[in-house]
Amino acid sequence: MNVRTLCLGILNFEEATGYEIKKLSVEGRFSHFIDASFGSIYPALTRLCDEGLVNVRVEQKDGKPARKVYSITETGRAEFVASLNKAPGPDKIKSEFLFLILCSEFMDAERIKTAIDDRIAWLDREIEKMNEFRLDCEHTGSQFAIGYGTALYEAARDYLKTNRAVAIANANNTQMPDAAELTL
Amino acid sequence: MNVRTLCLGILNFEEATGYEIKKLSVEGRFSHFIDASFGSIYPALTRLCDEGLVNVRVEQKDGKPARKVYSITETGRAEFVASLNKAPGPDKIKSEFLFLILCSEFMDAERIKTAIDDRIAWLDREIEKMNEFRLDCEHTGSQFAIGYGTALYEAARDYLKTNRAVAIANANNTQMPDAAELTL
């Protein structure tokens, strides 16, 4: 899914500025399955405007920088809803972390330990964030998506906690007698 | 992680052709966290060769098309192992599926039902594939990565199975009395 569709989809829920769309997809409640930068959002918004799928309104509040609030048009809404009828492509996961673990035999134990513990800590933080998002958010679809993310992150964290020792035992400088077996 | 590093990493385990690297990362045991196409693999391999990080050998077996088998050099090995010392970037998940579910209130129940059931079926197939990969594969690192993938996919499948009704009840044309609550 490209940034254009992402913007259209978010504007289909509520009007927003480019800045808000970015926050939502990088720090906000969609951040576990969406990513976008200013450099792609702003041009996308301009293009959607040119195509008549969204409208802009400039808001100038006293004591605040000017903001461009985008809202979806009927044409935009129609195009977006139509796009929902196409089957979604497969999820794409890119994990440098897993690739690192894959190569554990070329690293030393300390390095792997750090990598895994950092990851567990990161997952814990993300899970906590998502729990807050879910409590803050009334929207059923968002709650479903957040719950899905939480379930995956918890599974990842639990797997890492359970099998941490196996990965560490696989390091190049360990003489661990018998690495425990993977717990699945 | 770019395709260049991916190729180097795979060649660090064993020599391979471009074709094999692609199979491994698209259909093989790394496919759940890696993706690469011919259009990026072949140029990357050529470049690695130019840089002296890998060597090529052309194999001409009777009755089979010529193949270029790449193997890592000592320089390549050193560079790759050094690159493992950098902290891995965060995992990136892009999910058109979750975005679709997020928008369930703009779709009809039938559409959501199909999307979820298709996804559950796909996850089941992937999980089965990964179980086979794990049994076929002796390499500890790979087993760890496959186990991680399996854990995530199972969590996703279970979440979808458990909360399927919630998403469907959220469709635009349902008059479900009370959507069951999300089970977390």
Next chain:
DNA sequence: GTTCACATGTAACAGGTTACATGATTGG
């Protein structure tokens, strides 16, 4: 006074995908 959050935008660049072009062998 400096850092943070808000706010928009562009240009160069990197990276990768898609489609095309080619061709042998095997199995149904």
Next chain:
DNA sequence: CCAATCATGTAACCTGTTACATGTGAAC
């Protein structure tokens, strides 16, 4: 004979990232 699998490669294109450029007001 046709489809699938093995096998390599290029060129046009698309998409998105990074870094830069600019500015305000609030809080500390």
